[in-house]
Amino acid sequence: METLLEVNNLVTEFRTADGNVQAVRDVSFSVAKGETLCIVGESGCGKSITSLSVIGLLPSNGSITSGEVKYEGKPIHNLPFEQMRKMRGTKISMIFQEPMTALNPVLTVGYQLREPLILHHKISKSAANKQGIELLKQVGIPYPEKRINQYPHELSGGMRQRVMIAIALACSPGLLIADEPTTALDVTIQAQILDLINELKEKLNMGVMMITHDMGVVAEVADRVMVMYAGKKVEEGTVSEIFENPKHPYTIGLLNSVPNVDDPDFELEPIPGSMPSLTEQISGCRFNPRCKFATDICREIAPPEFSTKEGHIVSCWLHEKVEEEVKHGHLTAQI
Amino acid sequence: MVTLPPKSDQKILLELNGVKKYFPIKGGILKRVQGHVKAVEDVSLQLYEGESLGVVGESGCGKSTLGRAILGLEELTEGKVRYKNEEIQDLKRKEKLKFVKEMQMIFQDPFASLNPRQRIGHALEEVFTMHTNMSAKEKRKSVIDLLDEVGLKEEHFEKYPHEFSGGQRQRIGIARAIALNPSFIICDEAVSALDVSVQAQVLKLLKSLQEKYKLSYLFISHDLGVVRYFCDRVLVMYLGNTVELGTVQGLFANPIHPYTQALLSAIPRPTVQKNLKRIRLQGDLPNPANPPSGCPFHTRCPIAQDMCKVDKPAWQEIEPGHFAACHFAGTKI
Known part of the structure; x- marks a missing residue:
């Protein structure tokens, strides 16, 4: 399989009042096209910071101090802001845990869906609107023509997460990072969303990097698994290896x-x-x-x-x- | 597997009879009541001494409201709550005090219920100040014993809430709940906010306390795995209605109601099984302010017939000790 993302010896540090703190310590992994890598661990293990380092959205007091992140063979961790911005959405995009905080409550779903299309593809608003409706259809939202003019609060939790996925997929990225995409959802809705991500991954041949703490979710969606503990990678392997033959205590x-x-x-x-x-x-x-x-x-x-x-x-x-x-x-x- | 009826020698600790809780929706300039959110709709059940009854369901199904209604934190719209054969729903504040000692609650986020500027020891001492007339020395000793009981140390007495980890805070919540030797504890998503390794520790702690003090739990959770591990019986709720009640073994091995079947099928299992056929429910939970007519589940039910849209199915005992509300109870989907 073709390697899409390669992370080598990544170290991410934060400047804090107590001095520099390493949140990610020398972590290496890769994601291939059409593959789902799950990063599992408990809160504070550095799994979210790893994903934020990849997409270049670290908080202002955090930085990658050594190591490299390569997308399709090209290093991206040291790209200037504007170039990295062009990468986000078109090459790498991300969905977050709580769709209500990630969506802007005062803008319609349509506005937020059109934004990446207009910015990256430089198309007209009406063309973007058309494409937006298609995207909403793709993620299984009924009556997309009506939904596109609604505000986030008018949608249910599952619907909001579908909208987030639609926005993330708007510019057909090669890599989708999903940070606990179903944690805030009920099980029956969670099952729908996981199915949707799997389906879209196969259809669009994306690489997916899924961050989760739920071993059940991992078993369901992962091809490969990376287990993190306190900033370190402790184990990595195919999903069946990890579940049937785990080696790390x-x-x-x-x-x-x-x-x-x-x-x-x-x-x-x-x-x-x-x-x-x-x-x-x-x-x-x-x-x-x-x-x-x-x-x-x-x-x-x-x-x-x-x-x-x-x-x-x-x-x-x-x-x-x-x-x-x-x-x-x-x-x-x-x- | 055969569903075992609850043992007849078990004593009923708590009994709910047609409990309803409606929240009014007010609107318009005059704030008139325009409708009701039917959070809990006609729940009847018995809880036996020393058992753990799990209450599961998706968000908005009324499981938390049910717990709060039992404790009297919500005024009932209708129905009766009997605790040790005494009706407690209409008691005055003072009369209630006796029951407050016996019935306690553990909340999901203990940090939210702790005063960030008060030392943990002092916060726990307040329980004894309210309900007993211990001297300061006795109180301190009791609190230290309590801390020890839940796996904390004496040195934690002088610490502030922010100095504790999530698991430790939950232990403090548990310490507060067991302080007055209650016989009944409601755990409202008590382990949901914890990491799995810590969650397992807290579950073990709750189990050992149950054995030691013969506690009964009403264990509200959305995590069916935890409920299967922790509880003796399970109640499944959907949109304020009880849809199924049975023993853990009976209900998990042989779910009767289509919603329970779908719910069980939807849980991601921590085992690698490819090509497993899953039941996928379509659509979202309906709005509880405007519930569907007839069976509340018919909008998402794969086996719904015309009669389900009109007739609300009755709550009936399908097998001994195994109740469900469905016209087609037992049909596998």
Whole structure:
């Protein structure tokens, strides 16, 4: 598959009152055309900041301090503002968690939908309107001719998220970043939206980078999965590898923390403690204070990335031991 | 799997009889009542001692209002709430105090209910100031015991709410709720705002407290996975109406109502199964101010017939202990 986005050794820092804080620590990954990469992790693990670094929308006190982001082979992390602006929408676009805060409440859906078309494609308003109606049809909104003149508050949550998707897809980008697109929605609506994103991905051959904390959503939409913890990538692999053969204790812990709807005998096995704050100094592996396998080496030296199989990367000193334990059933990933 | 009827030796703790809660919609210059949002429509159920009853449904289905109505935080439009065989819906403020100690609530976002400028220890002490006449020393000791009970430390006594993580704040919410040895706790989306690893910790804590103090929970949640893990019985609500009630085993293995079937089918499973056939509901939840006629679900129901648009299906016991409201109960979609 053709690589669309390549991120190498990305480090993103924030200037804060307590000095510089690293939110993303040396993360590398890639997204191919027509592929969905899910980035999973709990709040504060740096998954959203990774996506904002890619699209160049970091808050003013944040910056990429090293590493590179390449889109179709060309570096984009150091592009001047105006050029990056031309990339956004046409090459990379993004949908956010809460469509009500991302949409402007005082402008009609149509206005917000036409804006990227007029700016990027330099077409007339009436032509943009026509295209807008087509886009709304594409994302499955009934009566698009009526909806296009309505305001965001007149739409339901699911409808708003569909409008967001329509706006993101307006200029047919190659890469769609979806940051928790369904977290604010009900399950039946969530299912509709996930189906829609999958459908559109296949139709338009887009790369999709989906940020989520929900292992269920990951299993449903991902081709590949990257698990992040406290700013670091801890594991990466195909979706079946991650779910059937997880190697990092954190990934296993995450899987064991999600109650299974289909299994009445499922026993929860929480990960003790909580996510460290970004300013916290942890020597060695970032996960070691919460890891039940941690040994001396984990506390002293940060583990490198081990490539165990084609595409399965794990950053843990003890991945072989953990794997053995999982195999022998001492440690079950209950899935 | 066979649906087991609730054990007959279980004592009824709480009983709801035709509980309704309508919110008036006021409009026009004179602010006349123009209609009602029927948040809870005719709910009857029993909660047994020591059980966890899950209430699930999508946003706007009335599950939170139901919880608030039971506690008397919302005045009922109609219906009766009996707690330990006493009607409590019309009690005066003073008479209610006795029940306040026994019935508590844990909210979704405990940060919103904590005073940001008050130390946690002092906030928790207030519970004892209100309801007991302990001395300052006794209060302090009780609070420290409470903190220990929910997995916090003595040193947290002097801290402010912003110094705690989400999971710890929820533990504080739990500490406040169990302070007066209640027998019934309503958890309103108590773990929804937490990260999964922390959510699992809090669920474990709630379970261990239940065993220790023989608590009954009304567990309001939109997460069916959590409900399956945590509860004994489940009530499914849709647009203010109860659509199905059954034991966890019975309802999850054999959902009778088409809405429950669709809801269960829509949950993303944390397992990789390709080519799984899913039931997808079309459309959105109707506006509760203007609910559909007949069966409230007919607008989205894949098996709706003409009679569903006119006749509201009755709430009936389909199998022992397994209730549903559907004309075609049991039809698989």
